[in-house]
Amino acid sequence: MDIIGAPLKRVDAKEKTTGQAKYTGDLVPRNALVAKVLHSTIGNGIVKSFDLTEAWKVPDIVDIVTCFDVPDIQFPTAGHPWSTDKKHQDIADRKLLNTRVRFYGDDIAAVIAENELAAREALRKIKVTYEEFEPVITVEDAMKPTRIPIHEERPDNVVVHSSYEIGSYEEARREPGLIKIEGDYETPIVQHCHIEKALSFAYIESGKIVVVSATQIPHIIRRICSQALGVGFGDIRIIKPYLGGGFGNRQDALTEPLNAFLATRVAGRPVKLEYTREETFNCTRVRHAMKFHIESYVRTDGSFAARSIIAYSNQGAYASHAHALVANAINGFRMMYPVGAIKGEAYTVYTNLPTAGAMRAYGIPQIGFALEAHVDDIVAKTGFDPIEFRKTNMMKLGYVDSLTTITCHSTGLAECIDKGERYLNYTEKRNTYKNQSGPIRKGVGMAIFCYKTGVYPISLETAACRMVLNQDGSFQLQVGATEIGQGADTVFVQMAAHTVGVTVDKVHLISKQDTDVTPYDSGAYASRQTYVSGMAVKKTAESLKAKILDFAGFMLHKDPWDLDIKENFIVHKHKEEHLLSVAEVAIESCYSLTNSQHIAAEESHHCSDNTYAFGVCFAEIEVDIPMCQIKVLDIINVHDSGKIINRQTAEGQVHGGMSMGLGYGLSEILKFDPKTGKMLNGNLLDYKLMTPIDTPDLHADFVETNDPTGPYGNKALGEPPVIPVAPALRNALFNATGVAMDSIPLNPEKLFFAFEHAGLYK
Amino acid sequence: MARKLVSCTVNGTKRHYHIDVRASLSDMLRNEEGLDSIKHGCDVGECGACTVLIDGKPFNSCIYLAIWAEGKSILTVEGLNDVKTGISDIQQAFIDAGAVQCGFCTPGFIMASIPIIESDKPASRDEIRRQVAGNLCRCTGYEKIVDAIEKTQKKRIAERKSSS
Missing domain, CATH: 3.30.365.10 (Aldehyde oxidase/xanthine dehydrogenase, molybdopterin binding domain)
Structure with missing residues (x-):
């Protein structure tokens, strides 16, 4: 039976139904300290001072860190591959704790205590003096010239403004006989609601800061932590256990940078930083609210002559993934119906609301609602059949x-x-x-x-994989790509087994990522892993197979080019007869007195499609x-x-x-x-x-x-x-x-x- | 802070705990017994990830005080794993139906479904949904979870009929 397409049961299902699967919260050491973040109770302003007198009196308090104590480093949080080109780097617009308060719930101080109750009590006893400004909630309000900038680097609160034009929109819409339909559409702020809350714990081991985190993107989190703390990439190690859902929220640095810093404040003793559900809602990421104005000019034959869109994206307090989402939205507007002249324009605007970031389908649910609602508005006004109209104009x-x-x-x-x-x-x-x-x-x-x-090609697409053959003919499969519930691990096992030529039980997948050990991969987002990381798995499997066949050729005195692997056996290409088992090759390769080789393969793949x-x-x-x-x-x-x-x-x-x-x-x-x-x-x-x-x-x-x-x-x-x-x-x-x-x-x-x-x- | 002795049965074994009177049952079972199948998704009884059976009925153990467990019998997913016969039919049904994704809600859902599969009254899909309405899942849309519970209930009813 072909393994690709087979309904293989999930490789992690048994662990998850028995309670054996360990998530971040199940791995916290018993001696861990507990950290809690003090969030601002104003939406816009500046922290002037703290009174910590009463908080320090709480028994079991270990440390209190405020926005005046953190490194003077602004860092980006978006889970994008880093760009060595300055122009394409993510916006670095926050510190570990912020003096400039930009939304109701901003991180302004943190408490470390021996236990959670002490940490919570100390938080309640911290007194804060603010200078308050009027919060700005809507994009329209934020773009008024009279507003105090939310970030001084963006005086007009516009994070990015971009536009494109395919053909000449002005010329195309003047074609005689066109029907004009226009509409305004709006989508709300929503949240991912993965059932596992945002959390991590951090400690220092062998001189490295280790952060165990519920993240979709361990290798990217390592880079962000190193930037936020001003230390080397190699000084940080990120471990990602089983994850209780992500949906894009964890394609961003959430608790990790601050948690890494807090571990350095207590000589490396483990510190847990777990958000409550309410903090997970308010202080992680949300989906961007967007507003769209769409104009369409349609011919009487049901084809588009010209169409345009203006989009406004409410970014909230910090840039995170910033303009990438609304840019994706107006690109999706163009790609879905690539007919006639098309013009797009988009603004991403800071407001004093929770930070918007990546969420399942990255701007396309927003434009998907607006555009497909608009298409039904067109067919209602013109009388075209909704299916025929779409088929006429959609991508071919x-x-x-x-x-x-x-x-x-x-x-x-x-x-x-x-x-x-x-x-x-x-x-x-x-x-x-x-x-x-x-x-x-x-x-x-x-x-x-x-x-x-x-x-690709908007950003880098790269992935790596490692396979190490065991003496019994089975092998470990290790990828930097992450299992976040979607089933990535299972399909990687299917791919590896299929390409090497073994049954799925011979593939031992290592689900956990550890940036000190695991090959590089940018992680789970953009529905990229079966495609991009799948290429790395295939390439590595081909490499492993070639090495196994080389050794089999040596054992059989045959040209490896004539050989193949089918269902755990070495065979002649196009023949069924079993010449050797993969297990026999594996054990001989390990213990051969004349030609021992430890067969393993590691490949990375730079995806360019x-x-x-x-x-x-x-x-x-x-x-x-x-x-x-x-x-x-x-x-x-x-x-x-x-x-x-x-x-x-x-x-x-x-x-x-x-x-x-x-x-x-x-x-x-x-x-x-x-x-x-x-x-x-x-x-x-x-x-x-x-x-x-x-x-x-x-x-x-x-x-x-x-x-x-x-x-x-x-x-x-x-x-x-x-x-x-x-x-x-x-x-x-x-x-x-x-x-x-x-x-x-x-x-x-x-x-x-x-x-x-x-x-x-x- | 005051501590109190609590005696209860956990997954079939009699246990005694000297516990902080403010502790939740979920904290006691996770911290004292290492029963990590009990998950905390909200800590206020909204998500159901911490569901355990107390004297056969599903409860959110995060909002059930540990001291209330005095004299009670508590069952968690770990108690369904039999060292000799392996996992239970409902766990296997979750695997077979594809009802598991990220897995964080899975133990809670399995525990919430036990009164349904133990009932002799066949439950419709809507009735199954109503009975597990206190449990949230963001991965599966509940479709395959309902499949797993429905299938196991039918199997159990057929087994009881054939043995009676």
């Missing part, structure tokens, strides 16, 4: 994006649409559900997306107009992610993304006090993520293409499932009620005003 095979060179090497998007359409019987239902009356109405909606695989994944969501809903509620009756996502390496884990990714998309579309929004910028619902009760009873049965399906650039024909899958769900629900609501919502979530509060405005309560 061979498309080369002129600004990034990213090429459409394979596409099954049209087949995905057809499969979803047939599943839901969309076209017929859409017509049936038009012009309903009464309080309970049904509707169907759909939305499509494209998503690139990894970050990219490819698009595609997909679609079709949803049917029931709307209770008096109750302002939406019930999802049926929902399916169909994905083209190239060849599916493991159907079961792939379905799991789709289900999880759909659930997150349902929350994004229906209920999730972080709320803030407009006067102070204080987060109002940063806990798992008041923040409405999907619970079991909110979640309908989820259907996942695939159209398998064989991408020529993917190491095994595969393309991105981890992030994409979240993208099309919210716009499909919005378009279903439009079909059911005629109400075209321009923002999410479609929660009762918002629906009430929209239905009232539309006259549905008359």
Whole structure:
């Protein structure tokens, strides 16, 4: 049986169902001190002074560090590969603790104590004197020239402003006979809500600062900690155990730099820094709220002549991933329907809100909502068929994006649409559900997306892998790429076994990353690992196989070129007869009295290509107009992610993304006090993520293409499932009620005003 | 701070703890017994990752005081692992169904599902969802978790029918 595509059970599932799997919090040494961070209780201002007198009196206090005690170093936190080109380096705009308070909850001091209760009590007893400024919550307000800059390096609070133009927009929109459709769309601030909170612990061992952390990006965290503390890369060691979910939040330095510094304050004794759930909401990262203005000029044949977008992204207090997300959004706007003249412009703006960073699909859920809502607004106004209109204008095979060179090497998007359409019987239902009356109405909606695989060529794509053969013919597989719940470890085992020619039980995957030991990889983000890290696994497996065959050739007195490995045995190419087992080769290679060799392979791969994944969501809903509620009756996502390496884990990714998309579309929004910028619902009760009873049965399906650039024909899958769900629900609501919502979530509060405005309560 | 002696049964074994009266059951079991399957996702009873069975009923052990466990019988995922027969059917069903991703919520979900699989009344998928509504998962969309619980309940009911 072909291992690629086989429904192999997850390699870590048994450990995780028995409680044996160790996460960061399970590894904290018993003698660890406990650190707690003092967060500002104003949203904008300056710390003038602290009164620590009462705090120092708390028994079991070991140290108190304030923003006046930390190194005078500004560092970046974004989980991007470092750029040696200064122009492309991430923005260094924060210190370990900050005197300049930029949001309600900024890190201004830290306490280290023998136990958690003492640390908490000391925090309560610290008195802070601030100079307060009026907090700035919205992008519009932040861009007013009268505002005090949130960062002195950006006097107008604009982090980055960028634009592009394909063809001549002004010329193209003057073509006679065009229909103009414009709209404004808005998406909310939401949060990742991985169930394991943000945490780490740090200590000094053999002169190195060791940080054990719940991170997606251990090698990048090492670089950031070294920058933040002003020490060498080699002075820091990051260990990443099993991780309780990430979704992009942990593609950023969170507790690690401060935790590393705190360990140096107590002579290297272990210090734990674990955020509460409320801190995890407020003081890690959130998804950027974005606002879009879209204008489209459509010909009577249903093709785009010209279209434009202006986007505003609310960055919050610190740059983190900054403009990369909204730039990705306006790029996605261009790539999805690359027809006619296209103009894009985007602003990323500092405000006094929690810092926005990476979150599953990196700007594309935002543009995915705006663009696919806009497309249904176009078809409503023009009468075009929503599927035909999309098929006419969407990206086709061979498309080369002129600004990034990213090429459409394979596409099954049209087949995905057809499969979803047939599943839901969309076209017929859409017509049936038009012009309903009464309080309970049904509707169907759909939305499509494209998503690139990894970050090349915008950023570096590189990965490395190591395999070490054991005397029994099994081998260790070690990658810098991280398992964060998505199933990476399992597919790496499948890839390695397939390419070497052994059964999966011969592959011992080392899940934990340790930057002193593990080969380099930039980590889990951008749905890159099966593609980019998969290339490194394939390259290393080919190298290991060649070395095994070399030694087998020596043992058999045959030319290794004639040999192959099939299911743990050395065979003649194209023959079935077993000449030797891999185990026999392995033990002889180790203990040969004349020719001992310790067979191992290590390769790194510099990826220099990219490819698009595609997909679609079709949803049917029931709307209770008096109750302002939406019930999802049926929902399916169909994905083209190239060849599916493991159907079961792939379905799991789709289900999880759909659930997150349902929350994004229906209920999730972080709320803030407009006067102070204080987060109002940063806990798992008041923040409405999907619970079991909110979640309908989820259907996942695939159209398998064989991408020529993917190491095994595969393309991105981890992030994409979240993208099309919210716009499909919005378009279903439009079909059911005629109400075209321009923002999410479609929660009762918002629906009430929209239905009232539309006259549905008359 | 005051400490108190607590005697209870943990995964079938009688135990005695001299415990800080303010300690939660989850802290006691993690710190004194090393039962690391009990996870802390919120510390206030919102996420269900710390779910254990107390006298057969699921509780959030993070908001259950350790001293309340006096005389009670507590079961965690570690108590389902039999040294001779291996893991239990519900654990195996989670593996087979693909119900495990990051795994942080998994032990809590498994414990929350035990009253369902031990019940003779067949539960619909919606009823299963209602009964585990106190447990949150951000990875799976609950789809394969419900699959695993549904399958195990059906299997258990069939087994009880054939043996009676």
